[in-house]
Amino acid sequence: MDWRVYASRVIVALDPPSGVEPIEWASRVWGSVAGFTAGFKVGWPLVLRAGAGRVSGFACKSGGLRLLDLKLADVAHVMKLVLEELVDCFDAVIAHAFIGGEGALIELRDYLEEHGAKLVLVYSMSHPGARETFDACRSVLDAVVRSVSPWGLVVPATRVEVVREVRVKHGDLVLFSPGVGAQGGEPGAAICAGADYEIVGRSIAWSDDPLSSLRSLAERGARRLAECRVDG
Amino acid sequence: MDWRVYASRVIVALDPPSGVEPIEWASRVWGSVAGFTAGFKVGWPLVLRAGAGRVSGFACKSGGLRLLDLKLADVAHVMKLVLEELVDCFDAVIAHAFIGGEGALIELRDYLEEHGAKLVLVYSMSHPGARETFDACRSVLDAVVRSVSPWGLVVPATRVEVVREVRVKHGDLVLFSPGVGAQGGEPGAAICAGADYEIVGRSIAWSDDPLSSLRSLAERGARRLAECRVDG
Numbered sequence: 001m002d003w004r005v006y007a008s009r010v011i012v013a014l015d016p017p018s019g020v021e022p023i024e025w026a027s028r029v030w031g032s033v034a035g036f037t038a039g040f041k042v043g044w045p046l047v048l049r050a051g052a053g054r055v056s057g058f059a060c061k062s063g064g065l066r067l068l069d070l071k072l073a074d075v076a077h078v079m080k081l082v083l084e085e086l087v088d089c090f091d092a093v094i095a096h097a098f099i100g101g102e103g104a105l106i107e108l109r110d111y112l113e114e115h116g117a118k119l120v121l122v123y124s125m126s127h128p129g130a131r132e133t134f135d136a137c138r139s140v141l142d143a144v145v146r147s148v149s150p151w152g153l154v155v156p157a158t159r160v161e162v163v164r165e166v167r168v169k170h171g172d173l174v175l176f177s178p179g180v181g182a183q184g185g186e187p188g189a190a191i192c193a194g195a196d197y198e199i200v201g202r203s204i205a206w207s208d209d210p211l212s213s214l215r216s217l218a219e220r221g222a223r224r225l226a227e228c229r230v231d232g
Numbered sequence: 233m234d235w236r237v238y239a240s241r242v243i244v245a246l247d248p249p250s251g252v253e254p255i256e257w258a259s260r261v262w263g264s265v266a267g268f269t270a271g272f273k274v275g276w277p278l279v280l281r282a283g284a285g286r287v288s289g290f291a292c293k294s295g296g297l298r299l300l301d302l303k304l305a306d307v308a309h310v311m312k313l314v315l316e317e318l319v320d321c322f323d324a325v326i327a328h329a330f331i332g333g334e335g336a337l338i339e340l341r342d343y344l345e346e347h348g349a350k351l352v353l354v355y356s357m358s359h360p361g362a363r364e365t366f367d368a369c370r371s372v373l374d375a376v377v378r379s380v381s382p383w384g385l386v387v388p389a390t391r392v393e394v395v396r397e398v399r400v401k402h403g404d405l406v407l408f409s410p411g412v413g414a415q416g417g418e419p420g421a422a423i424c425a426g427a428d429y430e431i432v433g434r435s436i437a438w439s440d441d442p443l444s445s446l447r448s449l450a451e452r453g454a455r456r457l458a459e460c461r462v463d464g
Contacts, residue, residue, distance in 0.1 A: 100361025129332025
């Protein structure tokens with residue numbers, strides 16, 4: 001299978017390393033892989049260093065699927081204050097499912113809709129500690145997903161059994177899997193388990209040559225996709 | 233009871249309204265109530281509008297207990313990237329208990345310790361939706377609190393039964409209660425239930441005359457404290 005088949009399912013996390021000019025860096029990284037990947041996500045590390053206005057400007061002039069990953073987890077009026085200068089030009093915004101609907105995610109979803117953006121909820125995370133909390137409270141998070149009806153969910157590439165379960169339970173939602181590469185998730189494994197997109201950060205974005213790092217990661221990902229198609 | 237007895241247990245949330253110069257606004261509000269209250273908390277709304285460097289500068293020249301309420305809820309390496317330019321001059325940083333210890337809160341606690349700051353965890357929140365999630369997963373959150381050993385916890389002033397329960401279960405921790413005022417929590421009720429501090433935002437900080445708004449809120453709070461001391 002051609003590496004580009006996998007690469008087109010990759011979303012690049014643009015968290016800048018120390019010591020770079022953040023928007024120049026993001027533009028250079030995105031510029032070098034944009035044609036091969038599905039989109040990018042930016043979060044607090046870029047917003048803090050570049051400022052809301054410049055991040056919004058970067059999103060407005062960039063193509064692809066643009067995710068704003070602030071992992072929002074506050075009451076509704078604070079989340080709206082935070083989004084004020086940022087929401088335009090992003091296609092979707094990531095918030096935590098565990099904050100619940102009323103007074104939080106329901107208002108956020110409606111606010112995003114007014115601004116032409118979609119809501120993506122963190123259903124679980126990629127670090128080891130997520131097992132003790134997110135996984136242990138699955139039925140509670142399922143109820144939030146049903147009552148809030150987001151567009152998509154974030155499910156960890158480091159634990160593909162969670163991806164598989166969520167694909168069955170919430171079949172109609174778009175699934176994003178972070179944790180591929182530096183955090184240990186094998187490229188292709190989450191897509192094989194039912195994810196729509198895999199999110200890759202440092203192993204592409206912090207590379208001296210992002211396109212060649214994407215390509216070598218995508219070659220492994222494409223082999224995996226080919227295998228899981230055969231396995232069924 | 234003198235209103236100042238209650239006021240000295242108040243932490244003012246400095247989330248700027250639209251259309252103000254954020255640091256000038258924060259300095260003016262804090263300047264007018266600093267002598268009477270315990271401290272302030274700032275979060276994303278101020279950081280986004282003023283930038284990390286200026287918020288850090290504001291904290292460095294301000295007295296009182298200084299809380300950085302970013303409600304962090306990400307993997308360890310992202311939380312550290314976010315704090316890089318912000319952590320100095322804050323006494324404590326707020327993160328979500330829900331993200332779990334390993335790969336997240338344990339690394340964060342150690343990082344804060346190196347920077348002379350303490351960790352405060354969100355145990356529950358003040359909006360109605362928090363009942364479906366935080367409250368339903370209490371035993372999971374209790375286990376995180378025991379394994380991470382934070383300095384303090386955030387418990388909602390809008391549901392004092394949660395404050396009462398946490399005071400018994402985690403007696404040695406400092407308890408902060410947000411949701412007083414605009415969100416409906418009655419001043420004094422959370423302290424009566426065992427909180428150490430009540431966090432008040434808009435009803436003081438967005439007032440044309442913050443000190444007189446503090447005073448009238450604190451008069452109600454002090455009456456409540458007097459009552460609960462008598463009730464036991």
